[in-house]
Each structure stands twice: as structure tokens, then as C-alpha cells.
Amino acid sequence: MTRLARGVYIVWVVLRYGLDELVLTSFQKPWLRLLARMVSLGRNLDAPRGQRLREALERLGPIFVKFGQVLSTRRDLLPPDISDELARLQDRVPPFDSAVAIGMVERALGKPLSDIFVSFEREPVASASIAQVHFAVLKDRNGKEREVAVKVLRPGMLSAIDKDLSLMRMMAGWVEGLSADGKRLKPREVVAEFDKYLHDELDLVREASSAAQLRRNMEGLQLVLIPEMLWDYCTTDVLVMERMHGVPISQTERLRAAGVDFPKLARDGVTIFFTQVFRDGFFHADMHPGNIQVSLAPETFGRYISLDFGIVGTLTEVDKEYLAQNFVAFFRRDYKRIAELHVESGWVPAATRVDELEAAVRAVCEPYFDRPLKEISLGLVLMRLFQTSRRFQVEIQPQLVLLQKTLLNIEGLGRELDPNLDLWATAKPFLEQWMVNQLGPQKLMREFQRQMPRYAKLLPELPALLHTYLQRAGADTTLQVQELLAEQKRTNRLLQSLVSAVIGFALGMVVMQIVVRVGLF
Numbered sequence: 001m002t003r004l005a006r007g008v009y010i011v012w013v014v015l016r017y018g019l020d021e022l023v024l025t026s027f028q029k030p031w032l033r034l035l036a037r038m039v040s041l042g043r044n045l046d047a048p049r050g051q052r053l054r055e056a057l058e059r060l061g062p063i064f065v066k067f068g069q070v071l072s073t074r075r076d077l078l079p080p081d082i083s084d085e086l087a088r089l090q091d092r093v094p095p096f097d098s099a100v101a102i103g104m105v106e107r108a109l110g111k112p113l114s115d116i117f118v119s120f121e122r123e124p125v126a127s128a129s130i131a132q133v134h135f136a137v138l139k140d141r142n143g144k145e146r147e148v149a150v151k152v153l154r155p156g157m158l159s160a161i162d163k164d165l166s167l168m169r170m171m172a173g174w175v176e177g178l179s180a181d182g183k184r185l186k187p188r189e190v191v192a193e194f195d196k197y198l199h200d201e202l203d204l205v206r207e208a209s210s211a212a213q214l215r216r217n218m219e220g221l222q223l224v225l226i227p228e229m230l231w232d233y234c235t236t237d238v239l240v241m242e243r244m245h246g247v248p249i250s251q252t253e254r255l256r257a258a259g260v261d262f263p264k265l266a267r268d269g270v271t272i273f274f275t276q277v278f279r280d281g282f283f284h285a286d287m288h289p290g291n292i293q294v295s296l297a298p299e300t301f302g303r304y305i306s307l308d309f310g311i312v313g314t315l316t317e318v319d320k321e322y323l324a325q326n327f328v329a330f331f332r333r334d335y336k337r338i339a340e341l342h343v344e345s346g347w348v349p350a351a352t353r354v355d356e357l358e359a360a361v362r363a364v365c366e367p368y369f370d371r372p373l374k375e376i377s378l379g380l381v382l383m384r385l386f387q388t389s390r391r392f393q394v395e396i397q398p399q400l401v402l403l404q405k406t407l408l409n410i411e412g413l414g415r416e417l418d419p420n421l422d423l424w425a426t427a428k429p430f431l432e433q434w435m436v437n438q439l440g441p442q443k444l445m446r447e448f449q450r451q452m453p454r455y456a457k458l459l460p461e462l463p464a465l466l467h468t469y470l471q472r473a474g475a476d477t478t479l480q481v482q483e484l485l486a487e488q489k490r491t492n493r494l495l496q497s498l499v500s501a502v503i504g505f506a507l508g509m510v511v512m513q514i515v516v517r518v519g520l521f
């Protein structure tokens with residue numbers, strides 16, 4: 001289909017499903033209002049708006065379906081009825097021809113299939129819009145046989161995606177320009193985010209490296225199994241990894257019959273997530289049930305198996321600091337502090353009235369304290385906080401939105417496995433440890449250690465630097481002497497401040513320990 005024909009088709013679907021009503025209720029130009037009314041004559045719009053949007057995206061094909069799925073996570077932008085409906089979008093599409101998949105594997109790995117694999121299942125085990133997965137048995141370099149899962153990218157995805165993305169960008173521009181409501185929805189920003197997301201997903205080496213990193217991070221925890229990536233066989237289009245044998249988490253009856261301890265499973269899920277977020281700042285952000293299995297093998301019985309590492313989130317020290325400070329203020333119900341934090345960090349315009357922001361934050365948080373702590377959904381609180389912040393022109397970072405979305409998934413999963421799950425009892429040790437790490441002496445020590453190599457490197461260079469300096473100063477010895485004396489004074493002062501800093505640091509450590517251990521929780 002040419003670009004023009006595809007564009008016309010998209011506009012037709014938009015109008016048939018009444019999507020113009022969703023975003024363009026407030027066309028600014030009268031002639032556009034008239035035109036929209038004319039082309040939409042006689043259409044039947046009985047179904048709820050969310051359902052119409054979902055059906056239209058399904059009709060527009062896999063890339064739009066993926067777009068809807070990504071959009072469903074932007075609960076900070078969309079009303080709940082629409083995001084709920086979008087979250088129901090299923091990404092399962094008919095598989096592509098096995099011969100094509102095999103051809104891609106052979107091209108990517110540079111050998112005939114029989115040279116690499118002992119056997120290769122032609123029928124894929126799963127197929128989605130971006131890729132499909134085949135099981136196989138690999139003959140590794142040492143002649144050892146290994147069961148593997150081979151993920152192959154759908155051919156021609158890049159050009160199809162780029163075509164649809166350029167149309168989406170164009171439509172986003174229209175929506176933003178033509179509708180008063182359009183600007184609020186930030187369509188161009190949303191499409192740009194989707195563009196990055198899709199291109200990341202189209203690089204399987206990137207996915208494999210995320211998996212390898214998570215596997216390393218999770219090794220010591222002994223709660224989750226992550227497939228090993230077989231690097232000799234991983235390319236941008238083809239990913240070969242250890243095959244996992246688990247039971248999908250959705251098959252609860254089977255798991256129960258096998259004797260899996262559900263309350264423990266629920267607690268472990270929270271532990272894994274909190275460790276990834278608060279300890280490592282690197283988390284699996286696509287935690288839908290399709291990507292989670294449970295091992296029934298005797299030596300790893302009851303452990304999670306995590307799959308699909310296309311979407312991971314990273315948190316910087318600044319993000320963690322933001323979360324830490326806000327969580328602490330939240331637990332203390334110190335809404336003024338939350339408001340002040342936003343102003344201090346420059347998140348809201350300096351002219352923002354702290355009392356107004358404080359009142360808005362109070363309205364979000366206070367209702368939650370009516371319930372027992374274990375019933376509070378932190379994902380929901382965060383989402384409401386982000387929504388409120390937007391009203392005050394705060395640009396919430398995408399990684400924080402990703403975190404909030406994953407938190408909602410984890411809480412949902414945990415409560416499904418064990419309705420009595422006390423999220424806080426499980427999360428509290430992590431938050432405590434995290435607070436100590438973020439604000440306590442360890443953090444200062446880490447900073448100190450981080451800076452040390454820089455100073456250590458400078459030290460041996462000092463005589464050479466001094467020598468160059470003296471040479472440059474030339475014959476004017478008076479000047480040299482005066483400057484050297486001044487330098488000596490400066491050095492003395494530096495030493496004095498260093499000593500004070502060390503004493504202050506030691507005192508700080510003691511005070512922080514007391515504050516953190518006694519004051520916060």
C-alpha cells in the first residue's frame with residue numbers, strides 16, 4: 001500500500017470508529033467541525049469510546065496495536081476507561097512462514113541450519129507483532145547439545161514501522177494543531193516515545209544485553225531464573241537463548257496442584273521487583289503474565305522464570321533520590337515537604353505557590369490513609385501524584401512512568417496470588433535499606449570512594465605541574481616566591497578544610513544512622 005493510500009485508510013478508520021470524537025471534540029476551525037460532522041453521518045457509535053479505540057487499532061494492524069499497548073501505560077495522560085480498554089489489546093498475530101524464519105536464522109548466523117542445530121521446530125511456540133519464537137536443540141562448539149529458544153524478528157518490520165510512524169507523526173501534528181484538547185494530550189511527544197520504544201525492540205542484541213545484565217544482578221537472590229543468552233548466536237534479528245521449562249503464572253490450578261506456595265510466590269515477586277528497582281536501578285518493565293512462568297523442576301521448585309527483556313527501566317541516582325525523598329514525606333504525611341521538594345528541585349516553575357501544590361498533593365494522598373497500609377497501592381498513589389504534578393507543569397520522566405506502571409503490575413500480580421499479601425511488610429526492609437543507602441553514611445562513603453581515584457591520579461602529577469608552573473612564571477623570582485607563599489597558604493587552608501570535612505563526615509555518619517534508624521520508619 002502506498003503512503004497516501006495508507007494515510008487515507010487510517011483517516012477512514014479514525015472516522016468510522018468515531019475516534020475524532022475522542023481527541024478532536026474541540027475542533028478550533030468551524031469548517032473542520034462541519035466537515036467532521038458530514039463525513040461521520042450515519043455511523044453507529046453505540047459502543048463505549050475505549051472499545052471503539054481498541055477495535056480501530058486492531059483494524060489498523062500490529063504496529064497500531066503495539067502503539068495502543070504502549071499508550072495504555074500512559075495512565076498519567078489518559079482517562080481510566082480508555083487505558084483499561086487499551087490494556088486489553090492482544091498482540092498475538094498469525095506466525096510468518098517458517099521457511100522465511102529459517103532463512104533469516106541461516107543468514108544471520110552464516111551457516112546452514114543443520115550445521116548449527118540438531119533439531120529445529122518449524123512450528124513457532126509463540127508469534128507476536130515484532131517477533132516469533134521457535135524451540136530448537138543446539139550443537140554448541142564443544143559438540144554438547146543444548147535446548148534453546150530462538151527468537152526471530154518479523155521480516156520487513158523496520159520499513160513497515162518507519163512508514164506507519166511517519167504517518168503517526170503527521171497525524172499527531174494535525175491533532176496538536178487542530179484541536180484545543182490536542183495539545184494537552186501531547187501527541188507528538190507520545191509518538192516520539194513510541195518511535196524510540198519500537199526501534200529499541202527491533203534490536204535483539206539490546207534485548208539480550210538487558211537479559212544478561214538482569215541475570216547477573218539476580219544471581220545471588222535465588223528467587224528468579226533468567227535464560228542465559230548464547231552470545232555466539234545472537235544478532236540484531238536473531239536471538240538464541242537457553243530454553244526455560246516453566247508453567248505460565250496464569251495456570252494457577254496446575255501450579256497449586258504441584259504444591260507451589262502462593263503466598264511465598266507473591267512475596268517473592270515483590271522482593272524481586274524492589275531489589276531490581278531500589279538496589280540495582282535496573283528493572284524488567286514488561287511484567288505482564290505472559291512473560292512470567294514458575295519452575296517446577298526439583299532443584300529450582302517455586303522460582304519465577306522471567307522472559308522477554310524488550311523493555312527495561314533504569315533509574316538514575318537523581319530519580320532514586322526523588323523517589324526516596326517523596327516516599328519518606330508521604331509516609332510522614334508531610335505534604336508540604338513534597339511540594340517544597342518539587343519547587344527546590346526545579347520540577348515545577350519557581351513561581352508555583354507551594355501552598356496550592358501542597359493542597360493538591362494532600363487531596364491525592366490523604367484518602368489512602370483511611371485504609372490499612374497493606375491495602376495502599378503505591379502504584380496508584382504514584383500515578384495520582386504524577387497526574388497532579390502535570391497540572392503544575394511538571395514533566396514526569398518516562399522512566400518514572402515506567403516504574404509506576406510496573407509497580408501496578410507487580411501489585412496486581414501479588415494480590416492475585418495472595419489476596420492477603422501485605423505489600424508493606426515485604427517492601428519495608430527494602431525501603432529501609434534503600435533509605436540508608438540513599439541518605440546514610442554508605443552513600444557518603446561511596447561518593448568519597450568514587451572521587452578518590454581522581455585525587456589519587458592527580459597526586460603523582462603534582463611535582464610535574466608545579467615544575468611547569470614555575471617554568472612559565474619565568475625569571476620573576478619575586479613573583480614566584482610570593483605566589484608560592486600564597487599557594488602554601490591555600491594548601492594549608494585546603495588541609496584544614498579536609499580535616500574538618502573528615503570530622504564532619506564522621507559526625508554525619510553517626511547522626512544519619514540515628515536519624516535513619518530511629519526517625520523514618
Ligand SMILES: Nc1ncnc2c1ncn2[C@@H]1O[C@H](COP(=O)(O)OP(=O)(O)OP(=O)(O)O)[C@@H](O)[C@H]1O
Nearest residue numbers: 091126128131133149227241242243244290307308
Ligand atoms: N527462553 C525461553 N524458554 C522457553 N520459552 C520461551 C523462551 N523465550 C520465549 N519463550 C516463549 O515464547 C513466548 C514469547 O516470547 P517473548 O515474550 O520473548 O516474545 P515477544 O515477541 O516479545 O512477545 P510479546 O511482546 O507479546 O511478549 C513466551 O511467552 C514463551 O512462551
